[in-house]
Amino acid sequence: MNLNMNSVETLVAQIQGLSGSTSDVNHLHTLLKQLEELFKSESSRLAPLLTELDPSIHSLGYLYILEACTSAPISKEQASELVLSVGRFINLCSAEQIRVAPDKFISVCKRFKDQVMLLEDPMRGVAPMLTALQKLQYSSEQLTTLHPDFLLLCLLAKCYKTGLSILEDDIFEVDQPRDFFLYCYYGGMICIGQKKFSKALELLHSVVTAPMSVLNAIAIEAYKKYILVSLIHLGQFSSSFPKYTSSVAQRNLKNFSQPYLELVNSYCTGKISELEAFVQANNEKFESDKNLGLVKQVVSSMYKRNIQRLTQTYLTLSLEDIANTVQLNSAKEAEMHVLQMIQDGEIYATINQKDGMVRFLEDPEQYKTCEMIELIDSSIQRIMMLSRKLTDMDEQLSCDPLYLGKAGRDRQRFDFDDFDTVPSKFTV
Amino acid sequence: MDFSALNDALASKSYDQIADICDTLMLQVSSQGVVFQDEWPYAIHLLGHIYISDINSARFLWKRIPLAVKERQPEVVAAWNIGQKLWTRDYAGVHEAIREFNWSPEVQGIVASFSELYTKKMFELLVSAYSTISTQDTALFLGLNADDAANCNLSSFFTWLITFVQI
Numbered sequence: 001m002n003l004n005m006n007s008v009e010t011l012v013a014q015i016q017g018l019s020g021s022t023s024d025v026n027h028l029h030t031l032l033k034q035l036e037e038l039f040k041s042e043s044s045r046l047a048p049l050l051t052e053l054d055p056s057i058h059s060l061g062y063l064y065i066l067e068a069c070t071s072a073p074i075s076k077e078q079a080s081e082l083v084l085s086v087g088r089f090i091n092l093c094s095a096e097q098i099r100v101a102p103d104k105f106i107s108v109c110k111r112f113k114d115q116v117m118l119l120e121d122p123m124r125g126v127a128p129m130l131t132a133l134q135k136l137q138y139s140s141e142q143l144t145t146l147h148p149d150f151l152l153l154c155l156l157a158k159c160y161k162t163g164l165s166i167l168e169d170d171i172f173e174v175d176q177p178r179d180f181f182l183y184c185y186y187g188g189m190i191c192i193g194q195k196k197f198s199k200a201l202e203l204l205h206s207v208v209t210a211p212m213s214v215l216n217a218i219a220i221e222a223y224k225k226y227i228l229v230s231l232i233h234l235g236q237f238s239s240s241f242p243k244y245t246s247s248v249a250q251r252n253l254k255n256f257s258q259p260y261l262e263l264v265n266s267y268c269t270g271k272i273s274e275l276e277a278f279v280q281a282n283n284e285k286f287e288s289d290k291n292l293g294l295v296k297q298v299v300s301s302m303y304k305r306n307i308q309r310l311t312q313t314y315l316t317l318s319l320e321d322i323a324n325t326v327q328l329n330s331a332k333e334a335e336m337h338v339l340q341m342i343q344d345g346e347i348y349a350t351i352n353q354k355d356g357m358v359r360f361l362e363d364p365e366q367y368k369t370c371e372m373i374e375l376i377d378s379s380i381q382r383i384m385m386l387s388r389k390l391t392d393m394d395e396q397l398s399c400d401p402l403y404l405g406k407a408g409r410d411r412q413r414f415d416f417d418d419f420d421t422v423p424s425k426f427t428v
Numbered sequence: 429m430d431f432s433a434l435n436d437a438l439a440s441k442s443y444d445q446i447a448d449i450c451d452t453l454m455l456q457v458s459s460q461g462v463v464f465q466d467e468w469p470y471a472i473h474l475l476g477h478i479y480i481s482d483i484n485s486a487r488f489l490w491k492r493i494p495l496a497v498k499e500r501q502p503e504v505v506a507a508w509n510i511g512q513k514l515w516t517r518d519y520a521g522v523h524e525a526i527r528e529f530n531w532s533p534e535v536q537g538i539v540a541s542f543s544e545l546y547t548k549k550m551f552e553l554l555v556s557a558y559s560t561i562s563t564q565d566t567a568l569f570l571g572l573n574a575d576d577a578a579n580c581n582l583s584s585f586f587t588w589l590i591t592f593v594q595i
Contacts, residue, residue, distance in 0.1 A: 080461060087459050123492075127455040158488040161451060194484050340517050342557040354560040 011035070012052050015061030019097070025060055029100050032064045039068040055089045059097035062089060067104045070111045079115045086112040087128040095135040105136060106145050113149045123157035126150070130162070141172040148182035155189060163190040167199065172389065181207055181218040188225060192294065197233035204229060208253065209245040219249060220256045221289070227260045228294040235305040237264045259285050263298070270309070272302050272327045303328065303337055304346060311347060311360040319356045331356060429457055429464060434472070443538050446476030447485065465494050474507040475538045478514065479545070486511040503532060510542075522546060523571030547571060 018028035039046070046065045055062045066089060074082060086108060098105045109132045116125035133146040147166065154163030167187045174180045184203040191200035207222035230237040239261065241250045254261060259282050266278040279286070279295055286292045306326040310317060319331035319338075328334050338358055341347040348361040365372070397403055434453065437445050450473040457464045470493055477486035490508050498505060506529035513521035523543075531539050550569050554561060566572075 084461050121458075123455065123458040124461060125459070127459040158492050159451070159455065160488055161482070161485050162455065193488070336517070339553075339557055343517075343553055349557070350559045351557055351561075352559045353562055353565065359559070 007038075011061075012049060015053060015058050019058045019061065022096070025097055025100060028060055032061065032101075035064075039064060040071070043068040043072050050085075055092040056094060059093040060100055063093070063098055063101060063104050063108065067108050070108060074115075076118065079119055083112060083115050083119065083124060086115075087124075090128045090132045090135070093135065098135060099138070102136060105132070109146055110149065113153065116153070117156075122153045123159065125153045126157055126159050126162060129153055130166070133166070140169040143171045143174045143179055143183055145176060145179050148179055148186055151183065151186035151190060155186060155193075160190050160193040163187075164194055164196070167191065167203070177210070177212070180210065181216065181222075184210075185218050185222050188222065188229075192225070192229060197229055200229050201226070201233055208249060209242055212246050212248055215248050215252045220253065223253045224257050224260050224289060224291060225294065227257060227264060228291060228298055231264065231267055231298045232294070232301045235301070235308070236268075239264070263295070267298065267302065270302075270306060272299070272306075275299055275302060304341060307337060307341060308347060311349070314360060316357050316359045319351075319358060322358065429453070429462065429467065431469075434469070438472070438534070438537065441537065441541065443476065443479045443541055446472060446538070447480055447482060450476055451485075465497060468497075469534075470497060470501065470504045471507040471532075471535055472538065474504065474511060475535065475542065478507070478511050479538060479542050481514075483511055483515050487515065503529070503535065506531075507535070519550060520568040520571070527571075543571070 014031060015028065018024040018031070047069050049065050050062065050069070053062045053065070066086065070082065070086070090109070090112075109129065112132075113125055113129065116122060129146060129150040133144050133150055136144045136146060150166070151163050154160060163186075167190065171180075171183075184207045188200045188203040188207070191197070191203065204222045204226040207219055208226055210219070212219065227237055239254065263275075263278060263282075266275045269275075276299060279299060283292070286295045303326055307322065310322065310325065319334045322338070323329070323331050323334040326334065326337075328337065335351060335353070338347065338349060338351060342349055342351075348363055350359050350361065351357075352359065367376075431453070433449050434446065437443070437449055450469075454464070454468070454473075470489070474486050474489060477483070477489060486508070490511065493504065506525070509525045509529075510522060513525050523546075526539060526543050547570055550571075554566065554569060
């Protein structure tokens with residue numbers, strides 16, 4: 001079936017006519033789906049049609065034609081133009097209309113990302129991809145396929161702060177497991193870059209403990225980073241998995257992370273020289289995993305841990321003694337370390353330079369300030385909201401036919417209560 | 429490239445907004461395929477991140493700046509120098525880095541404002557962290573020369589003394 005002038009005009013007219021109300025748009029969607037074959041066969045000739053359509057009003061029609069145009073392979077010179085036109089469409093399109101055909105929209109955006117990567121300029125894609133995922137989402141609680149692509153572009157373009165903005169949303173709906181794994185892994189890397197280790201730990205933990213029937217490479221890499229971040233942020237690592245971790249992960253993850261688990265053992269000795277020697281010996285392994293930077297941060301965090309441990313034993317200690325215990329070179333270095341830890345709020349102490357002594361203090365927080373009360377209040381609100389969500393999910397799940405089928409199979413056919421007691425005598 | 433939002437922020441001395449304004453503008457301009465690297469106010473952008481103590485973002489920005497710009501614009505290098513001293517916690521070095529460069533008029537405002545802010549933060553840190561400290565170190569951390577430290581700031585010295593007595 002050829003696309004002659006008549007059918008082209010009718011197509012454009014139909015798109016222009018049926019882009020008004022929701023019912024019109026749904027009707028248009030049905031029509032467009034019927035023309036799939038046509039779009040595929042005539043993809044090279046559809047580009048001129050785009051000039052007759054307005055991406056903000058005729059978004060659905062524009063999307064179908066754009067998707068067909070971008071499906072053909074293009075040269076590098078055309079790539080720049082394509083990136084610009086798709087970027088423009090993403091900025092102008094109507095969110096309601098594109099949500100009618102999410103697969104097409106995702107397909108266009110993925111091609112957009114591929115072209116941006118080919119042009120070796122990932123920053124070009126960051127702003128459009130953010131707009132795209134915000135338009136595709138029904139709510140900020142939904143994870144779309146575009147989330148991990150966006151985070152990947154942020155990582156490559158070194159725009160970590162922009163990536164951080166979407167990581168603050170709580171996710172409750174996930175379409176594809178792979179998206180979730182990648183989202184959490186890339187998200188963890190962005191948080192590590194911005195030194196938000198607590199959030200990084202949370203995200204990496206999610207990857208490691210997520211349900212999986214087969215081990216995947218993302219979980220393996222995430223586990224390695226999880227070990228390192230755990231050492232940096234908490235000063236310890238527990239190799240036992242929580243109960244809800246999949247059996248596949250529990251059995252296999254450790255086999256792929258041997259050097260990292262040995263690093264944990266070396267870290268726990270508390271001796272900086274041993275740790276440095278171990279890192280030196282395994283330099284290549286860490287470097288090939290691209291984790292050398294993190295490993296170095298683990299080493300420098302050891303000084304902090306050792307100083308923190310001293311606060312549990314001593315009330316006052318001389319800077320000389322700190323330097324010796326923690327294996328620093330001089331009292332002045334020890335003073336600088338302690339000062340930095342005071343600045344970061346990792347220790348409560350005062351330095352007496354005249355006597356060369358440090359006095360360790362208690363945490364002055366009395367939990368009485370307005371800020372603290374607000375913090376506790378917002379945490380309570382958040383937990384109440386979470387609890388409500390959990391109750392709703394439980395109710396929905398108990399009506400789910402799949403669940404009922406399985407639960408019904410496992411129960412006995414009759415309960416004891418199903419049997420009425422038969423009276424042996426009637427008293428009149 | 430429309431720098432009006434940036435210029436307004438600079439004129440009204442809202443230096444804490446500079447980083448966000450620059451980031452958003454950079455992403456916008458980039459998505460339009462414009463080659464902006466030669467005209468971009470990298471020095472102000474870096475100082476914007478430094479002003480709000482976001483050294484991580486300043487570091488990533490520095491990594492993104494093309495080598496040609498780093499070689500041709502010494503002010504950008506000088507701005508990063510401040511960031512570097514902050515990153516390595518070279519407390520006295522920050523003051524030196526601010527002082528040793530001849531800043532251009534557009535950048536002088538934000539540099540002076542940051543210098544004041546940093547000195548204030550350092551003073552608060554010294555008050556909370558030290559029960560006694562030598563005049564020489566105080567001078568280094570606050571960017572004063574030794575005599576100034578001994579003579580000036582009498583009122584703040586007394587507030588400091590009072591906090592010491594309370595401990």
